[in-house]
Structure formats: C-alpha cells, structure tokens
Amino acid sequence: MLLARAAFWSWVSILGVISSSKVRLLLSQLSCPASSARSLNIHFGEKGTLRLTFTVTAQAAHGAYIHRSEGAIRVASRLIERLVAMEKLPDLGMNEKIKKHMQQPDVRKVADEIMWPGAADAMLIPTVNIGTIKGGDKINMIPSECIFEADIRIPIGVKTETIRKYIDDILKDFTTASYSVHENHSHVSTHSQPDHEMVNLLQKNAKELRGEEPVAMCSLGATDCKHFRRHNIPAYAYGPHPRGMAERDEKVSIEDFLDTVKVHTLTAWDYLGGAS
Structure with missing residues (x-):
C-alpha cells in the first residue's frame, strides 16, 4: 500500500495487484469528510x-x-x-454501454447522494x-x-x-x-468495464465489511487510473466520497480510511486466489 500526494488537494492510496502480467489498480481519493452509509464507492471510469x-x-x-x-x-x-x-x-456520441449503465436508477440515486444532487446528470x-x-x-x-x-x-x-x-x-x-x-x-476520458471481476470482488468485500454493496459509477473528477487504462490495464477507484474536496477543512474519517485499506487488502487477496 502506498500513500502519496497526488495533487494539491487530494491524497491517493494506491494498491497494485499483479497477476498474469496484468496490473489491476485500486485507487482511493482520500480527501473527503465524515462517513455515511454510502461514503465508500467504486469508480470504473472518469470524464x-x-x-x-x-x-x-x-x-x-x-x-x-x-x-x-x-x-x-x-x-x-x-x-x-x-x-x-x-x-x-444533445447526445455528442457518448459510449452507449456506459451511458446505459449510468442511467440505471440505483446508479443515479447513489451518484446524487455522494457527489451532490445533479451529479447523475453531470456524468452524461x-x-x-x-x-x-x-x-x-x-x-x-x-x-x-x-x-x-x-x-x-x-x-x-x-x-x-x-x-x-x-x-x-x-x-x-x-x-x-x-x-x-x-x-x-488535458486528457481523454477513460474507463474499464463496470462488470469486471475486480468490481465484483470490491462489492463483495465492501458489503461484508460495511453491510451495503457499493455501485460502480463514473468519476466526475480525474484520478491516476487514466494512466493505466491508456495502456489497456483495467483500473478502478474505491474509497470515500468526494464531498468537501477542494473546500476548506477537507478531511476523511478514520473509519473510512481503515475500511478502505481493509477492502483493498481483502480484494487483492481474493484476486490473487485467496486461501487456494
């Protein structure tokens, strides 16, 4: 686990998982306020x-x-x-599969909850x-x-x-x-598949730890995942919601930070084969 300064307003926690010459990256934006039921989420792509x-x-x-x-x-x-x-x-040629995924009611509901009302529309x-x-x-x-x-x-x-x-x-x-x-x-948009094995493992471990399964959605802001996706390496962000980012007194709760580390660790363990 590497905790490093990624930008002047955000901390980034990176967990690289290596298997079959492929790197799966989990990245958490740790620059957010106190926890809630929906405070940890998965991002499979970014604008x-x-x-x-x-x-x-x-x-x-x-x-x-x-x-x-x-x-x-x-x-x-x-x-x-x-x-x-x-x-x-009107529509400018957005990826239809991704658009359909982000128009799902549960995805829109959570997007508005964790990124302020209107975020679900802003993704599109x-x-x-x-x-x-x-x-x-x-x-x-x-x-x-x-x-x-x-x-x-x-x-x-x-x-x-x-x-x-x-x-x-x-x-x-x-x-x-x-x-x-x-x-x-300036960077082009990037995404990995929202139904990838890594997403399923993140959802499983997050639900076991926190009692609620996070949905996969698009990030409105940028992450370092884009650098991996450009090389056809699937990359996903999992961590606290971005409320409070780039604002005064931005912070992340200790509970959310520790839960992020636990989910990263459990997911890496499962992806590499677990006890088997």
Missing part, C-alpha cells in the same frame, strides 16, 4: 478534461465612451455564456467551469483585453475533437477571441 485559455481583445477607451467600444470583458462574458450552453447539447454531459478571469486596468476605462481559463469535462466516449469543433464554431461569432489548449493538463 475527459479539456483545459483552455481564452484571450479576448477590444478597442480601449474611456469608460464613458461605451458607444465606441463594448470592451473585452463584456465580449468575454457573452463568449462564456455560449460556452456554458454546451451543457445543454460536458460541463464547463470558468476557473479564472482577468481583465481591465481601472474602473473608468474600457478594457482592451480579457483572459479567462475554462475547464471542460467531457463524458466517456465523447471525442475531444467534437468539443473543439463546437468551440471553433462559436468563435466564428467572436472575431477578436482566440484560445490555446493546456495540452499537458
């Missing part, structure tokens, strides 16, 4: 990420001369509205977060430039090219706007 920096320019002028220039911030605001409208697009659509925005020099000046960063989460199976084409089409209406991609911080 893709597309991180972008947009730059919008406009004619600078005195703040009273709005008839001369709309200003970069107002243009950027309209562009942001168009980008956020992406969340209402692209989402847009505007993480930073900068522009303007003074309150009485029309800004000549506005720069903002967008974090787009892409459903499993939807191609990044599909999202970029949608963005490129939007920019045809914003001739003074451009964007660049954070290539090193």
Whole structure:
C-alpha cells in the first residue's frame, strides 16, 4: 500500500495487484469528510478534461465612451455564456454501454447522494467551469483585453475533437477571441468495464465489511487510473466520497480510511486466489 500526494488537494492510496502480467489498480481519493452509509464507492471510469485559455481583445477607451467600444470583458462574458450552453447539447456520441449503465436508477440515486444532487446528470454531459478571469486596468476605462481559463469535462466516449469543433464554431461569432489548449493538463476520458471481476470482488468485500454493496459509477473528477487504462490495464477507484474536496477543512474519517485499506487488502487477496 502506498500513500502519496497526488495533487494539491487530494491524497491517493494506491494498491497494485499483479497477476498474469496484468496490473489491476485500486485507487482511493482520500480527501473527503465524515462517513455515511454510502461514503465508500467504486469508480470504473472518469470524464475527459479539456483545459483552455481564452484571450479576448477590444478597442480601449474611456469608460464613458461605451458607444465606441463594448470592451473585452463584456465580449468575454457573452463568449462564456455560449460556452456554458454546451451543457445543454444533445447526445455528442457518448459510449452507449456506459451511458446505459449510468442511467440505471440505483446508479443515479447513489451518484446524487455522494457527489451532490445533479451529479447523475453531470456524468452524461460536458460541463464547463470558468476557473479564472482577468481583465481591465481601472474602473473608468474600457478594457482592451480579457483572459479567462475554462475547464471542460467531457463524458466517456465523447471525442475531444467534437468539443473543439463546437468551440471553433462559436468563435466564428467572436472575431477578436482566440484560445490555446493546456495540452499537458488535458486528457481523454477513460474507463474499464463496470462488470469486471475486480468490481465484483470490491462489492463483495465492501458489503461484508460495511453491510451495503457499493455501485460502480463514473468519476466526475480525474484520478491516476487514466494512466493505466491508456495502456489497456483495467483500473478502478474505491474509497470515500468526494464531498468537501477542494473546500476548506477537507478531511476523511478514520473509519473510512481503515475500511478502505481493509477492502483493498481483502480484494487483492481474493484476486490473487485467496486461501487456494
């Protein structure tokens, strides 16, 4: 068991299980608040990420001369509205098998319980977060430039090219706007099969330990599982729910931490053959 810092807001517990030259990875995001009946869960896949920096320019002028220039911030605001409208697009080509699994009532119910109401819908659509925005020099000046960063989460199976084409089409209406991609911080969606043997073992051991069988679902955020899945190595995340992640006083209960370690250990034991 390796406990290591994975990102500035999360701790990651990794258990590698080796069998027949295949590595099965179990990963737990240990960055969550106190336990509940549904506090430990299984993630078999995660949405893709597309991180972008947009730059919008406009004619600078005195703040009273709005008839001369709309200003970069107002243009950027309209562009942001168009980008956020992406969340209402019809089906963009999501993996049908995964979509059907995540539309099951029990999966949707648990997703909303552990990741806040609305999470079940968010698993199925692209989402847009505007993480930073900068522009303007003074309150009485029309800004000549506005720069903002967008974090787009892409459903499993939807191609990044599909999202970029949608963005490129939007920019045809914003001739003074451009964007660049954070290539090193953008990743395609990945998933393993939700009915894999490892999932069954995790569910069995979790139920024996905690009295309730966890369901397998998609992660809204990213995990290190993606690096293994890209090499055709099945990878699953099991651990506490993400409520409180990236918030003040994030934490994980001792009970949840110990139960995570126990389930990891029992599952590794079973996967390698157990007493046999």
